[in-house]
Amino acid sequence: MRTKSFLYQLQNELWNERIKILILGFLFIFQVLSSIISIFYMEEILKLFGFEFINPAPPTGEAAFLDYFTDQLIFGLLIMSLGTMNIFSGDIENGSICYSLTRPISRTNYSIAKLVARLTALILPFVVASLIGWVYMAMMFEVFPIERLFWSLVILVLLYAYLGTVTSALSTRVSALTAGLGAIALFIVQFSLSAFKPIELLSPFTYAAIWSDFLLGSSIALDEIFLGFALIGWILVPFIISIFSIKTRDL
């Protein structure tokens, strides 16, 4: 009964996200393709319009990878915080949560269903688009070892999940606008923190960076790699806070 109502809720939430999934799918594919185009074809395109384009360093797999990584991070920051800023506050403010929560479902299951559905809706299109883009790149240029691609995708997904869960946690208590802006502000602060030595540990971006260094083949101490796993903790904490916050608040 409990799992059943959870599954119904999840199914319902995913259905509600269907348009988001489609739009984001196209958006991400467009974005992936555009970054491929800019890396590999820009020279030719510019030539087409009669520009003389002197590329100081011809594109390498590594450069493309880094480029892609940072592009995605900034794009994802916006998508994730804008995409989750109303996840709870929307239903709470207009009161429709009163209908959902008087059906036989616990607040915990309700929150988990919502979080899972929304995170899936935002992240799945990105994963699919990335795979499409990368397979294409790999076929065209044979520059990426496939397991490196896979792991970097995992890191990005984890970072996205972090961005989404933090915004969601805020959304359980404040308006969508405040949650969205607050989350973006927090991420910018954390992003800057990751540049400074002792406080860098307060930023999940540091852990992501450790992993990407590792993937790019820099030499990294073993304990640092383990530190990278802390990224999962950074997701779990706001996830649990969201559930707890919905559980304890008045609706």
Add this chain to the structure above:
Amino acid sequence: MSNVVQIENLSKNYGQIRALDDVILAIPEGSIFGYLGPNGAGKTTTMKILVGLLHYTGSVKIFDQEVRYNSVEINKRIGFLPDAEMPKNDSIHRFLSMTGKMNEIFNREKRIQEVLAELGLRKLRNRKIGNLSRGQRQRVGLANALLTDPQLLILDEPNSGLDPVARVRVLSLLKDLAKDGKSIIFSSHIIGEVDKIATDIAIIHRGRIIEQGTRKDLFKRYLSHGKYVLAGKVDREKALALDYVKSCDRDSLGRYIITTPGDIPEEQLLVDLIQKAGSKIKYFSSLEFSLENLFLESINGRLMEGEYA
């Protein structure tokens, strides 16, 4: 008869605002319980507590189970109509279907058809809730509450936004449900409607229950002393000094309501006595019992400065 709902020492604060203050309520099984009170009195707050949407202090038992710990279980046997918006993007059918699935109701599609027909929504079945009129949305909310054929219905202003025909139909629907042994709690600002169907009544004002009982009880209590309404220039102090006058208050229409201990020998005598005590009476009559009078009077004695009156 046992009580479906037993509320003891229920209090609720929203930050600094005390929305409910030591509420004690017992709602007998099979009753139609009319919950009255001015805007902001605490009706919605009470109902939300009953279905587990708000945290509270005190004890709230439904079907002999404490809501605080068992709200998911209890809610399976409750149909609730909140005073809130519905998910705009769902179609009516989808919305009801979700409630049906979660409650694992038997023969879901057939039951949905039934409630849709009952509330005159059959043709709108696939329309998006966001595009419906206010009254149509209210009907969807009612359909949703009725769908599981619950033992207890909790309806926050079920008739708001409905047209006159629908109002009458909903009232008779509720009456029929009570005949089948269901209990119903509903709030309303239309006293006439409460008067028509309620078997039990409570009046809440500023978070406190100020009147409560069966319709009969209230009727008896109200008439236990004589009540008269008079208009004119009344010297309140002097009138109150009379043996026959127990209380003398102005109501919101500017009239004076006088209560006497028990019945007086003759009405004219009272009029004469009050006139002699320095008042000029233009109009005098005994006050009949009506829920409306009871409501206005019990609220009126408690209005603070800056409120009506």
